[in-house]
Amino acid sequence: xxxxxxxxxxxxxxxxxxxxxxxxxxxxxxxxxxxxxxxxxxxxxxxxxxxxxxxxxxxxxxxxxxxxxxxxxxxxxxxxxxxxxxxxxxxxxxxxxxxxxxxxxxxxxxxxx
Amino acid sequence: xxxxxxxxxxxxxxxxxxxxxxxxxxxxxxxxxxxxxxxxxxxxxxxxxxxxxxxxxxxxxxxxxxxxxxxxxxxxxxxxxxxxxxxxxxxxxxxxxxxxxxxxxxxxxxxxxx
Numbered sequence: 001x002x003x004x005x006x007x008x009x010x011x012x013x014x015x016x017x018x019x020x021x022x023x024x025x026x027x028x029x030x031x032x033x034x035x036x037x038x039x040x041x042x043x044x045x046x047x048x049x050x051x052x053x054x055x056x057x058x059x060x061x062x063x064x065x066x067x068x069x070x071x072x073x074x075x076x077x078x079x080x081x082x083x084x085x086x087x088x089x090x091x092x093x094x095x096x097x098x099x100x101x102x103x104x105x106x107x108x109x110x111x112x113x
Numbered sequence: 114x115x116x117x118x119x120x121x122x123x124x125x126x127x128x129x130x131x132x133x134x135x136x137x138x139x140x141x142x143x144x145x146x147x148x149x150x151x152x153x154x155x156x157x158x159x160x161x162x163x164x165x166x167x168x169x170x171x172x173x174x175x176x177x178x179x180x181x182x183x184x185x186x187x188x189x190x191x192x193x194x195x196x197x198x199x200x201x202x203x204x205x206x207x208x209x210x211x212x213x214x215x216x217x218x219x220x221x222x223x224x225x226x227x
Contacts, residue, residue, distance in 0.1 A: 032213040043203055043218040044156075051213040089155070093212045099144045099163075101207075101216055105155040 002027045006090050006104035013080055013111050021075040021107045023064075023090035031094035033057075033066050033073040034101070038087040047075075047088070080111045115139050119204050119219035126194040126226045134189040134222050136204030143209035145187040146216065147171075147179065149200040156203070162187055164209075194226045 007022040025031065032051045036044040048057035053068035062077045073090060090104040120135045138145065147159040158171030162181040176198060178190040187206075191198060201223050205216040 032215075034215050036215075036218075043220045044205075044216075045218070046215050049213065049215060091215070093215070095212055099207045099209070099212055099214075100161070103156050108153075 142206035
């Protein structure tokens with residue numbers, strides 16, 4: 001079956017540091033890949049997505065590239081801000097699972113001023 | 114568009130009480146889902162529905178029931194509340210046949226059972 005593995009948190013960074021949150025997946029076929037962000041006390045919001053190999057999703061300074069050869073979709077940001085403190089979820093969907101998303105366990109990011 | 118609306122936002126229940134968590138979406142999405150999120154943990158799927166009149170169990174359905182009489186609404190029922198059901202509950206929806214869309218989530222219901 002499909003699965004998503006994320007690096008465990010929390011990840012603690014100073015403001016303006018470089019961020020990488022690793023995400024790898026197992027899936028049959030050609031999945032679409034997503035990053036969701038959950039700010040404290042809120043629901044999950046779609047941050048970015050990529051629907052085919054070598055696509056790069058980007059939003060709010062975050063980027064992730066769909067790497068089929070390494071089955072990865074790592075989230076990066078060049079300079080984090082305190083306001084980026086949140087929980088980040090990697091997810092995938094594939095045709096063999098209908099519309100269902102498979103989520104990773106989430107990674108908490110804490111950015112210190 | 115309102116998207117996915119969940120009510121109430123907060124609720125405290127006593128053990129053994131029952132309640133219904135409401136979820137409504139105005140995007141004409143066929144698929145709807147209920148998740149729970151325990152503190153510091155990821156999401157666990159409780160129930161889902163692929164359309165009006167059709168529901169199916171997810172990973173953790175025990176203690177819950179759902180119905181889907183309309184495309185818009187997908188209420189989650191707790192019949193005999195237990196402390197183990199203390200959690201944050203999220204409803205989500207997605208359109209039929211668009212696996213590259215992802216989900217739209219509601220803002221959640223924080224439930225405490227005492």
